[in-house]
Amino acid sequence: MLINTVLVFLQNILPIFVVFSLLFAQQDARYKSSSLESSQSSSQSRNQSSNQSSNKEKNNIYYLPIIYLLKTTGIGLIIVFLLSYFMPMLSQLFSGTGLEILFSILFSLIYCFIVISFLLNQTSSHKKSQDKMLLDQQTLTQQKTLVSLAILLLVLCVHGSYFSLYVMSLTIQNTALETLYSGIVVGVIIGTGICLSIAILLYFILVSLAKKLRSQIVCYFLLLFGVGQLIQGLQLLEQVDIISSTAHLWSTNYLIAEDSELGYFLTILFGYEATPSAMELIVYLSAIIVPILIAKINTSKQNSTASFMKGTS
Amino acid sequence: MPNNLKSSKVWHKVKLVISYMLLAMASYSALAQRQEFNIILKSHLFYPTEMTIPSNKKIKLIIDNQDDSVEEFDSFSLNREKVLFPKQKSVIYIGPLSPGRYAFFGEYHPSSARGMIIVSGAELDLPADGETDNVN
CATH class of the missing domain: 2.60.40.420 (Cupredoxins -  blue copper proteins)
Structure with missing residues (x-):
């Protein structure tokens, strides 16, 4: 029971730790790149007013306050409990496809919010170089806070509810208290230790990347995580025949088995699939390419507007 | 032709194509006997x-x-x-x-x-x- 609890915990709770790690890394990357830019600009110009505005800007860059995170986690845990309690009833909706439909919607929402976060970060990195209007930065910071909290809440609800269901199934069984203790409590402690180690390691790897690329790489990592979530939603719809699935295109199980430790981690990190179908491949590639194209179009539009404004002034 | 009218027509066509595709997928799944x-x-x-x-x-x-x-x-x-x-x-x-x-x-x-x-x-x-x- 102990080993199984650890495995179920890792499979369901590791995505929550990974998304925490990615969001913190994204925030930290923005802060460090901003402080680097402001220090460069202050040494060059030594202008007092620009220093004041850059200090205010730095304050706006920390968009994930601890108090908000705690509140979101609290709300998330309540939703997790309610979701796992009503899961048997939900599963009977729509001719037994209720859970698949609900969870595929939630997975798609995670992806949508991650895309919004990706586009906001691309816009903010561009805007910073064009104009430093404080009001714009504050609105952007608020938007980033809301989107990040929405991502955390959704990931917590979706993945947490499966683990909560496992714990509830164990407690319902007529098992001795000691066995339950060793099975659940010790399993959760070991699982938390492993998840925490992976999340901290991932965070430090991401924040120790090259300074110029750090912010971009973290954004792309988060986008890939979102695409992985979308693919999980798609597989749920294929499972109940709402979306027609096709034959597997290839199998890379001989390279990295999906049920191996590395396979688990890669599946969570960017939706690694050893045996993808044509539909999954098309959705996966489109889900990466479309947001990148939108970001590029936005940037080129802003560039042309800025050059036009320069010309008129 | 104004740009707004043109883009709304294109958007209408896109919505129509997407609706047909979804309908085809749903009816295929519903009709197919497994x-x-x-x-x-x-x-x-x-x-x-x-x-x-x-x-x-x-x-x-x-x-x-x-x-x-x-x-x-x-x-x-x-x-x-x-x-x-x-x-x-x-x-x-x-x-x-x-x-x-x-x-x-x-x-x-x-x-x-x-x-x-x-x-x-x-x-x-x-x-x-x-x-x-x-x-x-």
Whole structure:
């Protein structure tokens, strides 16, 4: 029971730790790149007013306050409990496809919010170089806070509810208290230790990347995580025949088995699939390419507007 | 022609195409008759433990959880993961698959709840579409 609890915990709770790690890394990357830019600009110009505005800007860059995170986690845990309690009833909706439909919607929402976060970060990195209007930065910071909290809440609800269901199934069984203790409590402690180690390691790897690329790489990592979530939603719809699935295109199980430790981690990190179908491949590639194209179009539009404004002034 | 009018017409056409595609996908899924196969979960064991299904065909798998506890049907090779609630029947669709052996297990009791789906390239003596029956 102990080993199984650890495995179920890792499979369901590791995505929550990974998304925490990615969001913190994204925030930290923005802060460090901003402080680097402001220090460069202050040494060059030594202008007092620009220093004041850059200090205010730095304050706006920390968009994930601890108090908000705690509140979101609290709300998330309540939703997790309610979701796992009503899961048997939900599963009977729509001719037994209720859970698949609900969870595929939630997975798609995670992806949508991650895309919004990706586009906001691309816009903010561009805007910073064009104009430093404080009001714009504050609105952007608020938007980033809301989107990040929405991502955390959704990931917590979706993945947490499966683990909560496992714990509830164990407690319902007529098992001795000691066995339950060793099975659940010790399993959760070991699982938390492993998840925490992976999340901290991932965070430090991401924040120790090259300074110029750090912010971009973290954004792309988060986008890939979102695409992985979308693919999980798609597989749920294929499972109940709402979306027609096709034959597997290839199998890379001989390279990295999906049920191996590395396979688990890669599946969570960017939706690694050893045996993808044509539909999954098309959705996966489109889900990466479309947001990148939108970001590029936005940037080129802003560039042309800025050059036009320069010309008129 | 004003740009707004032009773009709204294009958007209308795009919506029409998407609607037709979704309708076609939904009606295809609804009309398609799938061969049905049954699996029973009892005392954390799957019955039958091995099941043969035809290759390159999508099938309907009905899993009847007769236990008092929740289980999760899981298979990495089939890309399937379904929560099985106590005293309830759950349905999943599998395939089309190429010939081979595809393992599945109960995630909450992986040491006992294990099984194998064998996809056979040979013609199987199967019941007519829509009828429920066990193979093996």
